[in-house]
Amino acid sequence: xxxxxxxxxxxxxxxxxxxxxxxxxxxxxxxxxxxxxxxxxxxxxxxxxxxxxxxxxxxxxxxxxxxxxxxxxxxxxxxxxxxxxxxxxxxxxxxxxxxxxxxxxxxxxxxxxx
Amino acid sequence: xxxxxxxxxxxxxxxxxxxxxxxxxxxxxxxxxxxxxxxxxxxxxxxxxxxxxxxxxxxxxxxxxxxxxxxxxxxxxxxxxxxxxxxxxxxxxxxxxxxxxxxxxxxxxxxxxxxx
Numbered sequence: 001x002x003x004x005x006x007x008x009x010x011x012x013x014x015x016x017x018x019x020x021x022x023x024x025x026x027x028x029x030x031x032x033x034x035x036x037x038x039x040x041x042x043x044x045x046x047x048x049x050x051x052x053x054x055x056x057x058x059x060x061x062x063x064x065x066x067x068x069x070x071x072x073x074x075x076x077x078x079x080x081x082x083x084x085x086x087x088x089x090x091x092x093x094x095x096x097x098x099x100x101x102x103x104x105x106x107x108x109x110x111x112x113x114x
Numbered sequence: 115x116x117x118x119x120x121x122x123x124x125x126x127x128x129x130x131x132x133x134x135x136x137x138x139x140x141x142x143x144x145x146x147x148x149x150x151x152x153x154x155x156x157x158x159x160x161x162x163x164x165x166x167x168x169x170x171x172x173x174x175x176x177x178x179x180x181x182x183x184x185x186x187x188x189x190x191x192x193x194x195x196x197x198x199x200x201x202x203x204x205x206x207x208x209x210x211x212x213x214x215x216x217x218x219x220x221x222x223x224x225x226x227x228x229x230x
Contacts (some may be wrong), residue, residue, distance in 0.1 A: 045158075045209075
């Protein structure tokens with residue numbers, strides 16, 4: 001069975017600090033996809049990144065970076081120089097190859113304090 | 115990019131009435147759509163998978179007679195909450211896939227249902 005764990009329920013940091021959101025997953029499949037979504041107060045889910053299980057290369061996009069470690073089944077998300085607009089709930093999600101169902105973690109509520 | 119429109123964004127209804135929520139793929143054909151439910155400060159729970167032209171597949175514990183799903187065309191799926199009660203109050207979000215194994219699902223903006 002698939003499972004996604006986001007142990008951090010809430011995080012608050014002061015603006016401009018760096019922050020890392022943790023994600024640990026479980027799956028029996030050897031091929032799968034990992035995702036991060038942002039959910040601002042308005043409610044819509046904003047896609048941030050998709051990572052294939054066979055590609056462990058870390059990725060950086062502006063202030064965002066992702067660290068995929070297959071050995072520890074983790075897919076952590078770091079925001080550098082945080083901004084108030086980063087305040088949102090962030091969800092990590094898992095999908096097995098050939099299956100469109102997404103399994104979401106419980107989310108981490110990030111608050112950036114001005 | 116792919117856009118999914120969800121309507122209404124907010125709805126308030128009296129207990130016992132039925133409410134229909136629409137999910138439309140605006141610029142692509144969605145062979146599969148998914149309906150999620152999100153309680154306040156909680157995660158998204160998959161309710162059902164809807165395939166165009168066939169019956170929806172419901173997740174365990176979801177009442178199919180309570181949450182009617184219709185996917186009559188490749189661009190529209192509807193969720194009808196029948197005889198709504200206050201405990202049905204929630205945030206409902208749909209997502210759409212462009213085809214089997216689609217890499218990224220596109221989500222609608224969600225519909226907040228409040229049952230008085």
